[in-house]
Amino acid sequence: MSGFIPLDDPAPLPTTYARAAATPPEVPALAGDVIAEVAIVGGGFSGLSAALHLAERGVSVVLLEARGLATGGTGRAFGQVVPYAKHGEPHILHHFGDAAGTRLIDALGQGPAVVWDLIDRHGIACDDQRSGLIFAAHAKTGEGGLRDRVAFWTARKAPVEMLDAAQCETMIGSRRYTTAMIDRRGGHINPLAYAYGLARAAERVGVRLHGRSRVTSIASEEGGWRLRTSGGSVLAGKVVVCAGAYADDLWPGLRQSVIPIRAHQLVTAPLSANLRASILPGGQSLTDTRRLYSGIRLLPDGRVHLSVDGAGFGRSGPTYADMAARRLRRLFPQIGDIGFEESWTGWVDMTADQYPHVHRLADSAWAIIGLSGRGIAFGTLLGREMASRLLDGDRAETLMPVTPLRPIVVRPFAAPLVGTLMSWYRLRDRAELGGAG
Structure with missing residues (x-):
């Protein structure tokens, strides 16, 4: 069912966002072979946040984006900076347990403050409104x-x-x-401009950003992982895949773990x-x-x-x-x-439980996927957390548990099943609204 995977969007980025954002950072295609401590695949909220937070701690980072930065779901998001997950607090506590659930709830509650702090520290012009x-x-x-x-x-x-x-x-x-x-605590922003700001901040601390550099393979090699593109390769000790709904067959099973x-x-x-x-x-x-x-x-x-x-x-x-x-x-x-x-x-990359997932794909290979419509604050937090996981190991303060990579069993039938569910939701909403819509 390869046609189900949206490797590209059929239309350009919204001009509404683009004309209000600064000129996008220049991100040349990768040319030749380079070495880095960490390679990141994907230039959205979580990938850019991970790159920035790693580089701020002195790590050499190369980020590879298949198209342009934030050209996927990141640059098309609605723009709300929300201190919540998709589900409410009782669901989180039941799903993760009291200790882990409370830790996640508290971290999400601080999510907007983390975004505002990044905007302030790095001078990001993104039409941020912090009025709630x-x-x-x-x-x-x-x-x-x-x-x-x-x-x-x-x-x-x-x-x-x-x-x-x-x-x-x-x-x-x-x-x-x-x-x-x-x-x-919450607010709203121009998400495309925010992503561009994260990218510029990452560049200033040494991150090498490359667009038009779709990774065609990731292979284990002495010294870490070899990531190949049409123009070159990166040899990195660690790798983080942040492809979201645009995940392809780069890592077996990753795209099957979400429904776009x-x-x-x-x-x-x-x-x-x-x-x-x-x-x-x-x-x-x-x-x-x-x-x-x-x-x-x-x-x-x-x-x-x-x-x-x-x-x-x-x-x-x-x-x-x-x-x-x-x-x-x-x-x-x-x-x-x-x-x-x-x-x-x-x-939008939806998981079966509508929570983002952090996967340890191999000993030094990781993935963040399934932001499920909560990308701005949640993705920023998970990128920061990934930096801590890679550098601090067991000492890292984590908000999400590491889960095994599993395909969604009903994924081949997702379109009719989810379509039917959405139709049912429309009927219920309309009935509760008295038919007013």
Whole structure:
């Protein structure tokens, strides 16, 4: 089922991000044979973070990217910097156990702060908004989970609180929601610009970055691992594969451990100054508790950016723009009829349990995969953690356990199975919303 693997995207990076980001770093193709202590495959959040944190500790690093830096899911992400995993805190504690689960929850809670610190220390211009994240109850069924989360984090003195109907109207600019929570630790950024900033910071501390350098083989060799590309090779003592949804057959079984699913996004035309002032006036990003995509944020240039539903598989599957437009008008009636200027999609690497996985592929070969839509903060944390694993060994403070590499058994049937599940989610969301969408 090789056609199921999205080695490339059918469209360029979003101009919405590219025109707001600085010029991308120059990353020439690898030419000739080089030696490094660590070779990293993949120029997304986790790979760039690992490279930066390793080099800051004096390690020689070569990073190889098949295309350009952040041209996969990283440069197409929605941009929210979230202090959570895909699942809630009770699920984490049950899944990982109390000790490991608590360690993961606490680390994720600090995830946005780690991102903000990197942005500040390295002067990364990425339109960062640190005013928090609003999570609204799409229906009565969503309220309990929000209240439980607020109770969990307020007990830990986190800046998290419930919002009543009046506060929702003021902070969101809509009467649609009567209950929500705000987590002031989070925020949102231009993810492409953030990745470029990580890359420049990595270059400044000595990382050699190479684009257009797809790794065609990794083989054990005396002294470590030989990674070959069409233009040269890298001999490294250790290797880390951070290919995400774009994993191929480079390491046996790696691509079979995730299911690539498309995420869709839309951006409106610029709003008038009056409209901008009435929609999420505090600069927060909004998500609600429905099961499928619901993110909304206002970009610095006054356009509304939405994460929306669409076909989960196939390179040309449609984005459900009409559904998104109806939701936008119901949420913000003052917006009237407004067109979308740009749409794009990106592949999300989903694991069976919807948690990222850290795999020890061999004695000195590792992989980070399966960010499952939580790439910015989680990927940054896992890259930093990988640097510690490689350098500190058993002394490393880890947030994720090392898991064996296993294929997803139902993967050959993923498209119909996941497609059916998504259709069921749409029906349930629509029923709970009273058919309003």
